[in-house]
Amino acid sequence: MSLTLNRFDATTSPTLEFTVNDAIIFDLDAELIVEAPDGQRSQYFLRQTGFDISWLPAGRYRLDTPRSSAWVRGSTLTLILRDEANAGATEKGRMSTRLEETPAWDSGDWRLNSGADTVSVSNLSWARQDNNWFSRHFDHAARTIIHMFFERDARLKGRVLDVGCGDGITDLGIALRLQPEQLIGVDPFRGYERLPAICRDHHLPASLIHPPCLSFQPDDANDLSFDDDQFDAVLSWGSLEHIAGGYDRALQEIRRVLRPGGLLFAHPGLFYGSVGNHLGEFFDDPWIHLKIDPEELERRVLAGRPRYMDRAGEESSSEDYWRWYTELNPITVDGFERELRALDLEPRRFALRTDPVVDYSPELQSHRMTTLGLAELYLVCENRKGN
Numbered sequence: 001m002s003l004t005l006n007r008f009d010a011t012t013s014p015t016l017e018f019t020v021n022d023a024i025i026f027d028l029d030a031e032l033i034v035e036a037p038d039g040q041r042s043q044y045f046l047r048q049t050g051f052d053i054s055w056l057p058a059g060r061y062r063l064d065t066p067r068s069s070a071w072v073r074g075s076t077l078t079l080i081l082r083d084e085a086n087a088g089a090t091e092k093g094r095m096s097t098r099l100e101e102t103p104a105w106d107s108g109d110w111r112l113n114s115g116a117d118t119v120s121v122s123n124l125s126w127a128r129q130d131n132n133w134f135s136r137h138f139d140h141a142a143r144t145i146i147h148m149f150f151e152r153d154a155r156l157k158g159r160v161l162d163v164g165c166g167d168g169i170t171d172l173g174i175a176l177r178l179q180p181e182q183l184i185g186v187d188p189f190r191g192y193e194r195l196p197a198i199c200r201d202h203h204l205p206a207s208l209i210h211p212p213c214l215s216f217q218p219d220d221a222n223d224l225s226f227d228d229d230q231f232d233a234v235l236s237w238g239s240l241e242h243i244a245g246g247y248d249r250a251l252q253e254i255r256r257v258l259r260p261g262g263l264l265f266a267h268p269g270l271f272y273g274s275v276g277n278h279l280g281e282f283f284d285d286p287w288i289h290l291k292i293d294p295e296e297l298e299r300r301v302l303a304g305r306p307r308y309m310d311r312a313g314e315e316s317s318s319e320d321y322w323r324w325y326t327e328l329n330p331i332t333v334d335g336f337e338r339e340l341r342a343l344d345l346e347p348r349r350f351a352l353r354t355d356p357v358v359d360y361s362p363e364l365q366s367h368r369m370t371t372l373g374l375a376e377l378y379l380v381c382e383n384r385k386g387n
Contacts, residue, residue: 279321344384
């Protein structure tokens with residue numbers, strides 16, 4: 001990460017002007033230290049406020065820090081920018097200024113603005129506050145895999161395969177952040193061919209769209225075109241539930257191409273959970289697919305129009321949604337764990353997201369509470385074949 005700190009001014013508010021010299025930087029954090037003449041010391045951290053600078057393209061920026069009327073004349077303000085993208089926080093620069101006059105600032109929050117010749121921060125995916133598709137994959141999915149589940153494990157920097165990569169946004173987010181030896185995304189529907197247009201629409205610099213370590217090909221998960229034991233890590237984010245006819249063969253193929261001791265990350269859709277039917281663009285009731293007859297569900301889907309959710313510009317018909325629903329594999333946490341262990345894929349780290357309240361209506365009584373209440377599963381398994 002290459003930054004230039006240009007100016008730190010406290011005449012009207014504590015403001016740092018800086019330049020991003022690289023095509024892109026990731027996970028920028030800041031700390032403001034205020035040292036009063038009487039020795040009292042205060043610290044303010046950017047990320048602790050929930051303001052998360054996931055990435056910035058090259059350009060000029062102005063960071064306004066929190067302000068307090070308690071600061072007095074003679075105080076020294078020091079602002080430090082850090083790179084949180086790699087193991088441990090790396091300081092990228094610091095500047096200090098002295099309060100020559102007693103400030104009269106009101107309380108405020110961190111704010112980041114772009115220079116006149118730089119794309120507006122408000123247009124960047126992570127800053128839009130609308131849970132857009134690009135941010136959910138380039139920012140959330142990529143960082144979840146890297147930091148929460150691999151914990152920067154070196155195997156994610158080796159040879160990596162993404163099975164069911166879709167439009168490739170998550171793979172690009174991982175490739176740019178980690179620069180692994182090789183990352184191959186496979187998907188028979190070739191959604192990754194839209195990736196350059198998606199990136200342009202979300203202000204990612206054109207020079208970053210095709211990193212040398214990243215490639216895509218139209219493999220079917222049931223028939224991967226790779227030799228045995230080729231990959232250090234295999235990823236599957238929201239794809240196994242969509243393999244028409246079942247995913248048993250896909251798991252066997254993943255095990256085959258994953259080397260002994262390699263890691264599998266999986267985030268499968270849970271059919272009986274609150275997001276598992278993938279029909280949320282038609283219905284407000286998350287469990288409607290378990291409450292009415294399939295014929296009535298089909299009639300309502302085909303007669304309706306999906307409430308458009310940002311899918312990076314991709315729009316689909318009601319017929320598409322119904323077909324995708326009928327192809328879903330009814331994955332549950334317990335069943336998925338049994339299937340993984342039977343293949344010597346040993347769970348090592350997992351997280352479960354539950355729904356706070358489930359209305360256990362008469363139509364749902366035949367389903368277990370844990371099956372209905374578990375909304376999402378994330379896990380990493382180690383390939384124990386040969387042990």
